[in-house]
Amino acid sequence: MRAMRAVLFAIGIVGFTVGCGGEPGPKKYDISGTVKFEGKEIVEGDIMFVPDDKSIGPEGAKIANGKYSMRAREGKNRVEIRATRVIVGKKGSMGEDWVDQFVPEKYNSKSTLSADISAAKTTHDFDMTK
Numbered sequence: 001m002r003a004m005r006a007v008l009f010a011i012g013i014v015g016f017t018v019g020c021g022g023e024p025g026p027k028k029y030d031i032s033g034t035v036k037f038e039g040k041e042i043v044e045g046d047i048m049f050v051p052d053d054k055s056i057g058p059e060g061a062k063i064a065n066g067k068y069s070m071r072a073r074e075g076k077n078r079v080e081i082r083a084t085r086v087i088v089g090k091k092g093s094m095g096e097d098w099v100d101q102f103v104p105e106k107y108n109s110k111s112t113l114s115a116d117i118s119a120a121k122t123t124h125d126f127d128m129t130k
Contacts, residue, residue: 032069041066045083079113
């Protein structure tokens with residue numbers, strides 16, 4: 001009986017240790033950068049890093065005054081950037097402000113942007129054009 005308890009205790013310790021090994025998958029690194037469109041900083045928007053490894057979910061952050069800061073998993077990522085702006089003087093059918101998604105889809109839903117996240121490269125800047 002004592003031997004059985006010792007075996008169960010050892011199995012429990014191993015299971016606990018394995019279960020507390022941290023986040024699964026690639027390491028995460030603190031990254032940051034600037035985001036511009038047509039040479040001007042994006043005032044407000046969103047940036048997302050989508051790993052090439054489809055078993056890993058994307059990481060995202062807010063862009064504020066042309067800057068972002070976040071944690072992202074190491075490896076090759078497709079980068080998606082979205083931002084909107086109010087079109088002054090234009091209204092929707094209910095009188096609401098007209099909002100324009102001004103970043104072309106080649107930088108978001110059909111993004112051609114990429115970034116390789118690693119300990120050696122933690123700054124990723126993007127300057128997009130029409």
